[in-house]
Amino acid sequence: MNKNLTCLAVAILCAVACKTPEKTVLPVYLDPEKPLEERVEDALSRMTLEEKVAVTHAQSKFSSAGVPRLGLPELWHTDGPHGVRPEVLWDEWDQAGWTNDSCTAFPSLVNLAATWDRDLSRLYGDCIGEEARYREKDILLGPGVNMGRTPLNGRTFEYMGEDPYLAGALVVPYVQGVQSNGVAACVKHFAVNNQETRRTATNSVVDDRTLYEIYLPAFKAAVQEGGAWAVMGSYNLYNGHFNCHNDRLLNGILKGEWGFDGVVVSDWGGCRDDDEAVTGGLDIEMGTWTNGLSGSASDSYGNYHLANPYLERLRDGRATEEVLNDKVRRVLRTIFRTGMSPEPHYGRFTSPEHFAASRRIAADGIVLLKNDGVLPLQVPEGGKLLVVGENAYKMMVVGGGSSNLKTKYEVIPLEALREAFAGKAEVVWERGYVGDVTTDYNKVVTGQDLSENRSAERLVADAVQAAEDADCIVFIGGLNKSDRQDNEGTDREDIVLPYGQDGLIEALAATGKKLVVVNISGSPCAMPWAEEVNAIVQGWYGGSESGHALADVLTGAVNPSGKLPFTMPLALSDGPLKTERQYPGIREEGETWWQEYYDEGVFIGYRWYDTRNIPVQYPFGYGLSYTTFELSNARVAKTSLAPGASQTVTVTVKNTGSAAGAEVVQLYVADTEASVPRPSKELKGFEKVYLQPGESRRITFTLTPQDLSFFDAGSHRWVAEPGEFHALVGTSSADIAADLPFTLK
Ligand code: GLC
Numbered sequence: 184m185n186k187n188l189t190c191l192a193v194a195i196l197c198a199v200a201c202k203t204p205e206k207t208v209l210p211v212y213l214d215p216e217k218p219l220e221e222r223v224e225d226a227l228s229r230m231t232l233e234e235k236v237a238v239t240h241a242q243s244k245f246s247s248a249g250v251p252r253l254g255l256p257e258l259w260h261t262d263g264p265h266g267v268r269p270e271v272l273w274d275e276w277d278q279a280g281w282t283n284d285s286c287t288a289f290p291s292l293v294n295l296a297a298t299w300d301r302d303l304s305r306l307y308g309d310c311i312g313e314e315a316r317y318r319e320k321d322i323l324l325g326p327g328v329n330m331g332r333t334p335l336n337g338r339t340f341e342y343m344g345e346d347p348y349l350a351g352a353l354v355v356p357y358v359q360g361v362q363s364n365g366v367a368a369c370v371k372h373f374a375v376n377n378q379e380t381r382r383t384a385t386n387s388v389v390d391d392r393t394l395y396e397i398y399l400p401a402f403k404a405a406v407q408e409g410g411a412w413a414v415m416g417s418y419n420l421y422n423g424h425f426n427c428h429n430d431r432l433l434n435g436i437l438k439g440e441w442g443f444d445g446v447v448v449s450d451w452g453g454c455r456d457d458d459e460a461v462t463g464g465l466d467i468e469m470g471t472w473t474n475g476l477s478g479s480a481s482d483s484y485g486n487y488h489l490a491n492p493y494l495e496r497l498r499d500g501r502a503t504e505e506v507l508n509d510k511v512r513r514v515l516r517t518i519f520r521t522g523m524s525p526e527p528h529y530g531r532f533t534s535p536e537h538f539a540a541s542r543r544i545a546a547d548g549i550v551l552l553k554n555d556g557v558l559p560l561q562v563p564e565g566g567k568l569l570v571v572g573e574n575a576y577k578m579m580v581v582g583g584g585s586s587n588l589k590t591k592y593e594v595i596p597l598e599a600l601r602e603a604f605a606g607k608a609e610v611v612w613e614r615g616y617v618g619d620v621t622t623d624y625n626k627v628v629t630g631q632d633l634s635e636n637r638s639a640e641r642l643v644a645d646a647v648q649a650a651e652d653a654d655c656i657v658f659i660g661g662l663n664k665s666d667r668q669d670n671e672g673t674d675r676e677d678i679v680l681p682y683g684q685d686g687l688i689e690a691l692a693a694t695g696k697k698l699v700v701v702n703i704s705g706s707p708c709a710m711p712w713a714e715e716v717n718a719i720v721q722g723w724y725g726g727s728e729s730g731h732a733l734a735d736v737l738t739g740a741v742n743p744s745g746k747l748p749f750t751m752p753l754a755l756s757d758g759p760l761k762t763e764r765q766y767p768g769i770r771e772e773g774e775t776w777w778q779e780y781y782d783e784g785v786f787i788g789y790r791w792y793d794t795r796n797i798p799v800q801y802p803f804g805y806g807l808s809y810t811t812f813e814l815s816n817a818r819v820a821k822t823s824l825a826p827g828a829s830q831t832v833t834v835t836v837k838n839t840g841s842a843a844g845a846e847v848v849q850l851y852v853a854d855t856e857a858s859v860p861r862p863s864k865e866l867k868g869f870e871k872v873y874l875q876p877g878e879s880r881r882i883t884f885t886l887t888p889q890d891l892s893f894f895d896a897g898s899h900r901w902v903a904e905p906g907e908f909h910a911l912v913g914t915s916s917a918d919i920a921a922d923l924p925f926t927l928k
Contacts, residue, residue, distance in 0.1 A: 241484055258322060266286045304354075308358060315366045328402060351400050364528050374432055427454045428462075446516070460493070569649050570612045663703075747802070852867045
């Protein structure tokens, strides 16, 4: 038979053989139909010791290993809470210079918190999760929910305010939104990490009641209600142990009491000890300072605590494979929830819907603090609007630390105001002061030129002169995510506005022109000029559409409905942190670490100011609208409540003004008969209600026994003591419309 015939015969035989394949049986771990835990166990059983150790630590700056031999993919981590960080080089912080990774920049999380809107938080999570999935990232390093213990915390802009109930209520939908895309939300920084000063060398000393009532609830909600798949340990110490491998926090509380089945990721460089890394509840070690891939080390990732040192411990019996298997199960669970999710996820990136969502969230979080009628802006036909302030011009998506983003575009307030008044009035800008001229971070650049050669006096004089023929002035200033001005790694030094802004605002007020002050910041700022200006707006780092969002509110296109997620104090010294041992901590002679004592206990934020009747500039939960609302007919279902029973609180809210708008009805609880000192009120419910003029709605809140309880450290349980309680219904922590007493039997 000649060669061709032989080949033909072989080809026919192969075709026949392949034509009738019996159904190929997939190994369990590869079968998306199989239950998660079966896939985990099957994969675990197939892994070698070296493969198990490999998946517990980084292989590059933002990835941890998979199991190539078994087809188990790597896990790709990415910052941050406000958008998907640009791709970085394998072992560098600098961006890799890709041309396809300019993202949608969403508003800072404090801006989201200021919306008090659970639905917007879900929308936020859905959108940012789509962006992470599209960029093929498995773990989004956010959201952050550390409490606002001090207004000076450099990362206040990345967090969700001073109240655990508000942060907890909003973090849940965000996490669910992110994870609906097959991307793990990684809630951070766990826990009691409430400042940036010496963040890697300070031990937080907190009593259990304070820990459980203030600093844990938002994380607990994210895990137990949000179903978070990942948690990031924080840099600081608690109880003398680093939180990236803190046995009590991670094994005792997170995995033990709360039943967390996901993965604990260290903060970058937060893993500090070979032995505790193994036993302290850490599952994936990221970013440990090594000498990188440069210099002598051929593979610095092998130097990680959970790399070769861990292998040695396993081989010489100092570490058990049982503990290793628990880490690996959690990593595998994360892989099967994300990259190997049974449901297909494709994501979307920089879609019009994402920018629209960003603009909506940014606008709905803007807080109207004062308005004598000058807003919405009215500028006469052919008139002149003077805009003063660097923050009208400076792009703020770039910078601030790890939440820095390379965004497709950023609309600045000046541009948006010019658009809004095009053809109607002239919009002129005067810088007024020089703040931060930085225009780049990790090689991400804004392209702006912020250089200035005029003196501070000249800048003020130019602004005042420009006011002479202006019909209205809008000052746009505040902070700017530069060092000590809302920036990771540094805290602020005071809440006074920097760069001479107070003097400039006074000078503008002295012109007698109508003056609107917009403070753009991520943390509280003092406003000594509040009585001298016509309107005050608290704006935030609003992301790609921040300029449009602000213009929407100033022009009335959007009726402001934001509420402060933190107290705006008159002065820093009015706050609860009176001593150095409270903040930023002290270091005794011969001690390695600083000690920071949370002596104020549960009394932070309005829990402090309100209970001590300390006047504030603007209270927690406060915000005005272009319309007016009225609360009426507030009731409690039971004036005498049986132990263990829930209480129902109802109230009617009505839009009594002429514009559609939204009000946030807030429910606080006061326990006036308690064996421990309790705050004068604590937020235990809120509803944001959108109403047409004249429309009203009846709202119902439920108070559970948990809502009435304090945490009793002695018995390690929540206790609702019999006695008198008050349900307080209002539109801010200081504007209480109804005080409804009831007795718990
Ligand atoms: C940073 C931050 C953390 C971030 C991580 C990776 O130091 O503390 O929030 O996700 O390292 O950039």
